Amino acid sequence: MSPLVPADPAEVAAAVTLAAASKTPLSITGLGSKSALGRPGKALRSLDLSALSGVIFYEPEELVISALAATPIEQIEALLAAQNQELAFEPMSFGALHGSGPGTLGGCLMTNLSGPRRIKAGAARDHVLGLKAVSGRGEAFKAGGRVVKNVTGYDLPRGLAGSFGTLAVATEITFKVLPRAETLATLILPGLEPAPAIEALCAAMGAPVDVSGAAHLPALSAKRQGFPTAITALRLEGFAPSVNERFERLAASLKPFAAAERLDPAASNSLWRAIRDVAPLANPSENLIWKISVAPTAGPKIAEAAAKAFPCEALFDWSGGLVWLALEPSPEVGSDAGAAVIRRAIAQNGGGHATLVRAPAELRAQMDVFEPQLEALASLSRRLKAAFDPHGILEPGRLFAEF
Template sequence: MTTFTPSAPAEVLSTIQWAAAEETPVEILGHGSKRGIGRPLQAEHTLDLSKLTGVTLYEPAELVLSARAGTPLAELEHLLAENGQQFAFEPMDYGPLLGGEPGQGGKNGTIGGVLASNLSGPRRLKAGAARDHILGVAAVSGRGEAFKSGGRVVKNVTGYDLSKLMANSWGTLAVLTDVTFKVLPAAETEVTLAIRGLLDDAAVAAMALALGSSAEVSSAAHLPERIAARVAASRLSSDAATLLRIEGFGPSVDYRVEALKQLLGKADPLEEIAGDASKTIWRDIRDCTPFADAGARPVWRVSMAPSHAHRMVMALRMQAAVDAFYDWQGGLVWLSMREDDPEAELLRGLIRRYGGGHATLVRASAPHRAALPAFEPQPPHLAALSARLKAEFDPKQILNPGRMA
């Protein structure tokens, strides 16, 4: 096995051209923080992008940042924080959940990996995901052809938006060499309102009420009983916690918090959490810390309509031993199986029964990852479209073959 470590886009191009000519599979790797997601690869060679680093453009006044694809996410977040800015989509760190340390000493993933896996966090309700903030990319297709899409300005019209096509492709269509993201100012003030003791159905109703108000809630999550104690070093204790985050300028936040308290006055008791304590809670929710137990028990990431997800979880609990908590107003469910069986057929069957959605097997043993579709199987018409895209970008199937299907 050979590991290629290019430090310039031209070296990426020459490596892929060689692999395409030889028709030899290549694993595309950044820091490997998400290597355990998807089917195990059996590639002869590895293309390690961890040395393809560096900020190529940062204009804080223009809200634009460009960097090589292998640049550590932690490095870029630190740079943005120094300038009072952020990636508003709040990309999660998969490291702790998949057996690493938080941040992994700066190895919590690369900016190319952020786009390739379309990362987002609790703020997705308001800000969207990585694909909603990408402005442009430079990449090399599986044909060994370099291409660019988009640009370095927020308003950009390019016809086919190949930049967004790279989102959630997991390195199966092209190798990213450069990415350009829109960045936004960080909030001056952050406050979290916690409602204690609600059951799942009541929590979903409370979150819907808050999100439907004029309070501009940026994040809404529900941690059932005992799960709440697993975030922020047990800051929340074990009682169920329904959490609402309000961000912005100080006076505006104060006004909106008071408005929410009036709206949710019957949902007693209400607890107000501010500053670093609030940030820690949402970071732990973002990174699925309640299930980051250094074990190998299966963990699922399920996306469904918020009004149906908690009903699906209740039905699942009747047939399998499972822990769960909710983000995105209840539309994102993190599930941890207490046994070694991922229960894939049961889970996906219940998702279909309760309105549809998709489930990704984020953590499991290698045998389960090899035997099960980790990503939601596509209906025939979408699978045919995906196959045509794969044939256009990577006809010899040399890039991360078999990872997604």
């Protein structure tokens, strides 16, 4: 069937109403940058939102921006940069991992994306102020607003974050924005193994120096970024005198781990963009990619358990709390993309969750791409799905096989 291409939010509501009446499953797409995330859906027809692009409202003095859902993130970031502002949660791009184009504002919220600055600023859900959307019934609704303090009703904008379009189709989104730092510097500790590297990162996070990025690139990943050995990186942002003073204090406190080196702003921006987009692990493109969220000190243990079972590489972000694993397709990995080994290691090291973010469609179709839910949580998810999308037409099977 040909895709539905609504020209405005009213046509989105009409298209979803029509699909609900005929119980036609829909896949929701903007620019297609995240189409390979999650399980392959069971949709019969595509709802293409690419025409819903453009900034609706931007008041730099109020630190608020509203835009239609398919507005490219790159356009938003350029507009904000001209006013020395930014989306502080630093949304990642899947261009390196999936070979896709730019993402959209709606896709950013619906996948709840965030980059290295999440340890300081939070995720997309922590910055959304309001949205307009269409439920699976075809009903248009709005929630939140254009101010930071919204106190009435349920916090639907945050609740829909990370739902991958399975509950509602976002048409317009409002985010708060923040001033960009005047400058930045990156402190590099060279040559550390993962365990002491994470220990150093955690020590830095506990120090009063306002770290805004904390990552470790093992030797192979670091060499792909032009470094001769493994690097442990800490980002400091702000006014130049403050950055300089905090850098010296942090370097002194971490001296027992390694002698600190410093990257200038240009080199720092390049490095953190690569970390944000997981560029060091992007190639070879046939490698399977896992995103693992755990307690920071558990990260090296999980990476080590995986490395004992099959060939893989790791990259650590969020002070070790986010582990990216790249697995070479091999007999040791098996038909579950290594899920059993990885999830067992997570369970044995304090718990967390693992998401398969890159794999062939046929592999994603036969396994749990997202962390399996406990029955109580799965029951709540089913009730939410029934309330927002009673006919089950929005992205069926995208998150879990059952709904």
